[in-house]
Structure formats: C-alpha cells, structure tokens
Amino acid sequence: xxxxxxxxxxxxxxxxxxxxxxxxxxxxxxxxxxxxxxxxxxxxxxxxxxxxxxxxxxxxxxxxxxxxxxxxxxxxxxxxxxxxxxxxxxxxxxxxxxxxxxxxxxxxxxxxxxxxxxxxxxxxxxxxxxxxxxxxxxxxxxxxxxxxxxxxxxxxxxxxxxxxxxxxxxxxxxxxxxxxxxxxxxxxxxxxxxxxxxxxxxxxxxxxxxxxxxxxxxxxxxxxxxxxxxxxxxxxxxxxxxxxxxxxxxxxxxxxxxxxxxxxxxxxxxxxxxxxxxxxxxxxxxxxxxxxxxxxxxxxxxxxxxxxxxxxxxxxxxxxxxxxxxxxxxxxxxxxxxxxxxxxxxxxxxxxxxxxxxxxxxxxxxxxxxxxxxxxxxxxxxxxxxxxxxxxxxxxxxxxxxxxxxxxxxxxxxxxxxxxxxxxxxxxxxxxxxxxxxxxxxxxxxxxxxxxxxxxxxxxxxxx
Numbered sequence: 297x298x299x300x301x302x303x304x305x306x307x308x309x310x311x312x313x314x315x316x317x318x319x320x321x322x323x324x325x326x327x328x329x330x331x332x333x334x335x336x337x338x339x340x341x342x343x344x345x346x347x348x349x350x351x352x353x354x355x356x357x358x359x360x361x362x363x364x365x366x367x368x369x370x371x372x373x374x375x376x377x378x379x380x381x382x383x384x385x386x387x388x389x390x391x392x393x394x395x396x397x398x399x400x401x402x403x404x405x406x407x408x409x410x411x412x413x414x415x416x417x418x419x420x421x422x423x424x425x426x427x428x429x430x431x432x433x434x435x436x437x438x439x440x441x442x443x444x445x446x447x448x449x450x451x452x453x454x455x456x457x458x459x460x461x462x463x464x465x466x467x468x469x470x471x472x473x474x475x476x477x478x479x480x481x482x483x484x485x486x487x488x489x490x491x492x493x494x495x496x497x498x499x500x501x502x503x504x505x506x507x508x509x510x511x512x513x514x515x516x517x518x519x520x521x522x523x524x525x526x527x528x529x530x531x532x533x534x535x536x537x538x539x540x541x542x543x544x545x546x547x548x549x550x551x552x553x554x555x556x557x558x559x560x561x562x563x564x565x566x567x568x569x570x571x572x573x574x575x576x577x578x579x580x581x582x583x584x585x586x587x588x589x590x591x592x593x594x595x596x597x598x599x600x601x602x603x604x605x606x607x608x609x610x611x612x613x614x615x616x617x618x619x620x621x622x623x624x625x626x627x628x629x630x631x632x633x634x635x636x637x638x639x640x641x642x643x644x645x646x647x648x649x650x651x652x653x654x655x656x657x658x659x660x661x662x663x664x665x666x667x668x669x670x671x672x673x674x675x676x677x678x679x680x681x682x683x684x685x686x687x688x689x690x691x692x693x694x695x696x697x698x699x700x701x702x703x704x705x706x707x708x709x710x711x712x713x714x715x716x717x718x719x720x721x722x723x724x725x726x727x728x729x730x731x732x733x734x735x736x737x738x739x740x741x742x743x744x745x746x747x748x749x750x751x752x753x754x755x756x757x758x759x760x
Contacts, residue, residue, distance in 0.1 A: 373473075375441075375451065378458065380467040383408045383425050395474075397444025408470070413440040413448040425468055430457045439472065450475045499722065522582035529579040536572065539563040606753050607644045609683065610634040613674060616651035620659065628659055632674040638683050639753040642730040650726050650734075653719040654687050654746050661691035661744060681752060682732075688745040693738040702736055 375395055378387035388403050396403070396411055408425075412418045417439040424430070424437065434456035440448045453472035460466045546559050560566070617630050640647075655672060662670035671690045676683055694702060703724040727734040732750035739745040 375470075375472050377408060377411075377470040377472075378467060379408050379425075379470070381425065381465060383421070386467065395443055395449065396441065411441050413442045416440075424455045428465075430455075430465070430468075432457065432459075438475070441472075452478065496725075519586060522585040526579050526582035526586070529575045529582070532571075533575055533579070536568050536575075539565070539568060604641050604643065606639050607642055607647060609638050609640055609647070609676065609685065609750070612644060612647050613651055613676075613685075616648050616655055617674075620652055620655040628663075629669065629671045630655075630674065631671060635676060636678075638676060638678050640683065640730070640750045641753045642750070643726075646726045647730070650723040650748070653723045654748070657719060658687060658689035658691065658744070658746075662689045678752070683750055683752060685748040685750075686745060687748070688739050689743045691743050693742060694736065694744050696738075699736065699738075703734070 372389050372391055375392035376387070376389040377385060377392055379385050385403050385406055385408055388400050393400055393403065408421060409418050412421060420437045420439060424435065434454050436452065436454050439451050439453050441451055443449045451472035452475050453470050456469045456471075457465050458467040458469050543556075543559060543563055543565055546556060551559070613632065614634065617632060621628060621630070658672045659670055662672070673688045674685065676685050678684075703720050724734050727748060727750070730750055732748065734749075735747045737745055737747075
C-alpha cells in the first residue's frame with residue numbers, strides 16, 4: 297500500500313503514482329511489486345530535482361565566470377585579440393575596440409590582416425600564424441595597426457599559441473601595447489635618472505667645496521710661508537743685481553785694478569757670489585712648495601669621478617692629515633705610522649675626500665665634549681686581496697639609536713649650521729663605487745671607530 301503523509305493522507309506525488317496502479321489485480325504481479333516500482337520512480341524523480349538544482353547552480357557560476365573574464369578584458373590597458381588558425385578574429389577587448397574604432401561585434405568574424413597597416417606587418421603576422429610549431433611561451437614582434445583615423449600605430453605584440461584540450465593548436469592570442477607609450481615612459485625614466493645623477497654630482501661637489509672651505513685658513517697659512525720666503529729671496533736678489541751692475545759698469549769703464557778692488561770690497565762682491573746659490577735654491581724650493589700645495593688642492597677638487605688610477609693610500613692619508621691639521625686646533629693629535637706602500641685603484645681626490653671627512657668628523661666628535669686634547673688613531677692592515685683602514689677617536693662614541701642612521705643623507709647630530717649631514721653619506725657612496733665598504737662601531741676602549749675596506753690594485757671589483 298501507498299504510505300500516507302504525516303497528516304495521514306497520501307502526498308500529491310504519491311497520489312499521482314498511485315493512480316498508475318491497475319484497478320484490478322494482474323496475473324503474476326502482486327502489490328509489493330508495484331510498490332517497488334513506485335519507490336524507484338520516486339528516487340528517479342528526486343534525482344531529477346537534484347540535477348536541476350545543480351544545473352542552475354553551475355549556470356550561475358558560469359555566468360559569474362563569464363562576467364569576471366569580461367571585466368578583466370575590459371580593464372586591460374593592453375590591446376587583446378584572439379583569432380583562429382586562419383586569422384579570423386574570435387575575441388577582442390575594449391582597448392582594441394577603442395584603438396581601431398570598431399565595436400566587438402563588428403570585429404568578430406573579420407580577418408586580423410584587415411587591422412594591419414602595411415605589408416611588413418602582414419608578413420610578420422602571417423609568419424606567426426603559419427608556424428606549425430610555435431613556442432609555448434610565445435614570441436614578440438612589432439606590428440603597425442590602423443587606428444580609428446586610419447593612421448599607422450606601432451605596437452609591441454606578444455603572440456602566444458592557443459591550444460585545445462587535445463593538444464592541437466586552434467588559434468593565436470595577440471597581446472600588444474602601443475610603443476609610443478613605452479617610449480614615453482622610457483624617456484621619463486631616463487630623464488629622472490639623469491636628473492638624479494646631476495643631483496648626486498651637485499651634492500658631491502657641494503660637500504667637497506664645504507670640506508675645502510673649512511681648510512681655507514690652513515691653506516692660506518700654508519701658502520704664506522713659501523711665498524714669503526720667495527719674496528724675501530727675490531728682494532735680496534734684486535739688491536744683489538744692482539750691486540753687480542755697478543761693479544760691471546766700473547770694469548767696462550776702465551777703472552784701475554786698485555779702484556776695482558776697493559769697489560769690490562765696498563760692494564761685498566765675494567759675499568754676494570757666495571750667497572747667490574743658496575738664494576736661488578731657496579727660491580726654487582719655495583716655488584716648488586707652492587706648486588705642490590696647488591697641485592694637492594687640484595687633486596682634491598678634481599671632478600672626474602670616472603678616473604681610476606693606482607693610488608698609494610699611505611700618501612692619501614698623509615695629505616688628508618696635513619690638510620685637516622692645518623684647519624684644526626693645535627691640540628689635535630693624530631697617531632699614525634705609514635707602513636709599506638698599499639696601492640688601490642681609484643680616484644685620489646675622492647679617496648682623499650673620504651679620509652678628510654672621517655678625520656674632520658672624528659675631530660668634531662672629540663672636541664665637542666670639551667676635551668682638552670683630541671686624539672685620532674689610524675692603522676692600515678693588508679691581506680692578499682684587501683686592505684683595512686681603521687680610524688678611531690677619543691670622543692664619546694655614537695649613541696646606539698644613531699648607529700643605523702649614521703650614513704643616511706642629511707642625518708647629523710651637530711647643531712644647526714654646523715653640519716650638512718652629507719659628509720658620511722657621500723663618503724659611503726664613494727667607497728661603494730670603489731668596490732669597498734665603510735662601516736662604524738663603538739670601540740670597546742671608547743670613541744667611535746670607522747672601518748674602511750678597499751680591494752687592492754689588480755683585484756677584480758664586482759660590478760666594475
């Protein structure tokens with residue numbers, strides 16, 4: 297019998313199935329057989345309802361997927377074109393439609409060759425479509441498309457084969473970007489890079505001039521000594537010339553030997569002749585000393601950062617100490633003993649600027665705490681490939697929170713007007729350009745210690 301519903305009456309579906317039962321008994325078929333048939337039909341009906349619900353769910357997911365793909369294609373700034381193996385357009389995006397001035401419906405079913413502006417582009421596209429074994433990663437080529445005004449627009453396209461589930465190639469996907477946009481972006485990037493390089497050079501030059509300005513007093517004093525010496529010798533030589541002229545005039549005037557002897561003693565010709573070599577030698581020495589000072593300043597202010605020559609770092613340290621000492625307080629002491637020649641490849645002027653910045657920074661740190669005697673220790677160690685220069689002062693050291701920022705541009709702990717915050721930053725960049733490294737720590741015995749590492753001459757520098 298048909299099972300009743302919870303209310304005690306058969307459900308409508310069961311009532312419909314019950315109507316299918318024969319009104320009278322069939323021979324060889326009892327009532328339980330018919331109940332089994334009805335039960336199976338009930339299962340089939342339930343499965344149909346479930347399949348219909350799943351189908352509706354999958355249709356909804358398919359519509360969402362199609363909407364997602366459409367939104368992605370519409371949002372692409374690059375032009376997209378999908379064609380079959382014969383070049384018939386099957387899919388486009390909004391960027392392509394806007395570029396060529398046709399809707400998606402107008403482009404579907406037309407040939408890709410109708411969008412190309414010249415025969416060279418047609419030949420390139422045909423070679424891609426006719427290739428029976430294209431690379432799966434695609435290949436790039438340059439094409440000229442016809443825009444909405446029928447003008448030629450160059451594009452950089454990537455062509456990727458479209459493969460069916462069976463593995464057979466069924467078409468090609470073209471993704472392209474107008475090269476005018478790429479060139480414009482490249483020009484903007486190049487311009488920004490050049491501006492950055494100019495700014496870097498200006499900062500480097502400004503810091504160098506600031507370092508040079510701090511030494512003006514010392515340079516003036518340094519030049520004053522040899523120039524004063526030369527001037528004194530020249531004045532003495534001028535007086536000697538006048539006495540020699542009088543003595544020669546007397547000789548040519550026919551004076552007697554006795555008169556010449558008296559005049560010779562009066563003019564002290566013997567003393568004059570004995571003094572001339574030392575005067576000339578002293579004048580030459582003073583002039584050479586002046587030339588050496590000027591040459592040292594020229595090397596320091598040299599603006600060619602690409603010049604790379606063998607440089608003895610001992611000499612660079614000596615020059616840096618000399619110039620900083622001239623502009624520093626008399627109590628500034630440097631503990632330094634030059635060792636064997638240690639040659640690196642680089643710019644002598646730039647390396648001298650680094651050493652002067654480190655020395656000046658050490659002096660400022662040591663004298664800023666009111667010490668009566670400022671001391672800097674410098675030592676160089678050399679191995680088979682690199683040299684290490686350690687520079688330590690007897691100042692208070694660097695605060696732990698400042699150690700990680702000490703080489704940052706414009707970072708300074710000095711009062712306003714006492715420092716630009718660029719010296720250590722520029723020094724760090726110069727050392728990196730020379731293939732080396734510059735670091736700092738607080739020494740266990742007190743004060744800050746800078747470690748300068750540079751490759752020796754003849755050792756390959758990464759990136760150079």
